[in-house]
Amino acid sequence: MNGNEADPRRAGQDYVLGPDGKPLTDRYGRPIRRRPAAGVPLSPPQAGRPSPPRPRTPRQQPPRQQPPRQQPPGQQPSGQQPPRQAGPPSQGYQPRTPGWQSQGQQQQGYQPRANYQQQPAAPRGYPPQPGYQQPPAAAHATRHAQPVVAGGHRRAKRSNPIATGLGCTGVAILALIVALVLMTLWADTKLTRNDALDYPHVANTPGTNWLLVGSDSRQGLTEEQQLALGTGGDVGAGRTDTIMLLHIPRKGSATLVSIPRDSYVDIPGFGMDKINAAFAFGGAPLLGQTIEQWSGLRIDRYAEIGMGGLANVVDSIGGVDLCVQEPIQDPLAGIDLQAGCQTLQGHDALGYARTRATALGDLDRVARQRELFTALREKIFSFGTLGNPFRLFSLIDHTASSFVVGNGDHVWNLVRVATAMGDDVKKVTVPVDGFADTEVGNVVLWNDAETAALWDSLKR
Numbered sequence: 001m002n003g004n005e006a007d008p009r010r011a012g013q014d015y016v017l018g019p020d021g022k023p024l025t026d027r028y029g030r031p032i033r034r035r036p037a038a039g040v041p042l043s044p045p046q047a048g049r050p051s052p053p054r055p056r057t058p059r060q061q062p063p064r065q066q067p068p069r070q071q072p073p074g075q076q077p078s079g080q081q082p083p084r085q086a087g088p089p090s091q092g093y094q095p096r097t098p099g100w101q102s103q104g105q106q107q108q109g110y111q112p113r114a115n116y117q118q119q120p121a122a123p124r125g126y127p128p129q130p131g132y133q134q135p136p137a138a139a140h141a142t143r144h145a146q147p148v149v150a151g152g153h154r155r156a157k158r159s160n161p162i163a164t165g166l167g168c169t170g171v172a173i174l175a176l177i178v179a180l181v182l183m184t185l186w187a188d189t190k191l192t193r194n195d196a197l198d199y200p201h202v203a204n205t206p207g208t209n210w211l212l213v214g215s216d217s218r219q220g221l222t223e224e225q226q227l228a229l230g231t232g233g234d235v236g237a238g239r240t241d242t243i244m245l246l247h248i249p250r251k252g253s254a255t256l257v258s259i260p261r262d263s264y265v266d267i268p269g270f271g272m273d274k275i276n277a278a279f280a281f282g283g284a285p286l287l288g289q290t291i292e293q294w295s296g297l298r299i300d301r302y303a304e305i306g307m308g309g310l311a312n313v314v315d316s317i318g319g320v321d322l323c324v325q326e327p328i329q330d331p332l333a334g335i336d337l338q339a340g341c342q343t344l345q346g347h348d349a350l351g352y353a354r355t356r357a358t359a360l361g362d363l364d365r366v367a368r369q370r371e372l373f374t375a376l377r378e379k380i381f382s383f384g385t386l387g388n389p390f391r392l393f394s395l396i397d398h399t400a401s402s403f404v405v406g407n408g409d410h411v412w413n414l415v416r417v418a419t420a421m422g423d424d425v426k427k428v429t430v431p432v433d434g435f436a437d438t439e440v441g442n443v444v445l446w447n448d449a450e451t452a453a454l455w456d457s458l459k460r
Contacts, residue, residue, distance in 0.1 A: 433447040
């Protein structure tokens with residue numbers, strides 16, 4: 001048999017046969033060769049028959065080389081074998097990595113250095129200073145570490161809910177408010193109270209009427225203090241140097257009415273006399289009843305300050321600034337003042353308000369008293385007083401201990417008086433018709449018609 005001819009006996013062994021005994025063909029018409037069994041070689045291709053396609057084998061990729069992990073010197077991780085040394089890479093396809101470099105150069109990746117120590121960082125914006133050393137990390141961690149509670153959780157830092165809600169400024173303002181409230185309550189306990197308004201009153205009238213009295217009482221003053229304040233000029237221990245009526249309406253500006261102490265009026269139960277005699281005969285109740293009878297205004301509140309108290313209040317704020325219109329020398333009041341604007345201390349301020357050593361006597365005195373009260377109010381509400389805690393405390397202490405008020409009056413009511421006597425307060429004096437000499441001495445006569453009109457204006 002010719003070697004180039006196909007052996008029909010082997011045809012069924014090399015190719016896949018169909019039911020009809022003929023070899024099966026693929027879509028190209030070629031016979032399908034049977035896969036050889038392990039260890040059995042295929043027969044050589046026969047002449048005249050196309051050889052079946054050789055199956056493709058996947059291309060083998062060389063393994064990627066990764067740098068071995070560096071371990072601290074002298075320490076070998078447990079359960080790990082030393083990294084295997086990969087053979088030289090084949091000359092075929094090699095994928096490039098981000099750290100790829102040309103042949104002959106070692107790939108530069110992240111290599112932690114042994115015995116590495118972090119250099120201390122210099123302050124931002126400044127060059128590093130020689131000799132600067134960063135504090136030890138252990139001390140820094142200990143100082144800022146939070147305590148660890150059971151379970152491995154760190155305990156949260158406690159915060160003040162008041163400080164968190166209000167902030168530092170809110171806490172400071174709250175503390176200031178609390179301090180002012182406590183100081184106000186303390187000052188209210190130092191006020192002296194009496195039954196100043198315990199008498200039959202007239203019918204209610206609009207607004208609030210304050211009876212303000214400056215007493216020339218020597219009560220509580222030693223002989224040295226009386227000599228220093230010049231209180232020896234007046235006779236009697238229960239007279240008044242200052243009588244004022246402050247009317248505060250519900251709306252609008254307040255009105256401050258000065259009543260001359262020598263006004264000739266009818267005192268209930270005692271007949272015609274100087275109005276300050278009512279205070280000497282029956283104290284504050286009789287004085288209030290006399291004024292209500294003549295004015296028809298109901299007096300709602302009462303405040304009284306003595307000579308020593310007024311001088312102490314003036315001294316507690318460092319004096320008051322007054323402009324003296326003319327030189328005044330009065331040995332009875334203990335003053336010798338020159339004309340011009342100046343700061344008067346307690347002794348001179350008291351003498352300036354009490355003296356009658358001028359042309360109009362008692363009428364000039366009521367004008368100077370209003371001038372003193374205005375200057376006193378301006379100094380009290382100035383920043384030099386309110387912004388100075390020591391001066392403010394001294395003012396509150398001397399004011400509270402110097403005033404006498406009615407049983408239903410409090411220190412915050414006195415603050416209302418001070419605020420009402422502002423720049424827009426109307427300052428008037430009871431209309432005067434002249435002077436007269438009577439059995440009780442030289443007196444001031446009121447103008448009945450104008451005085452009645454004044455009282456009526458305060459009832460509306």
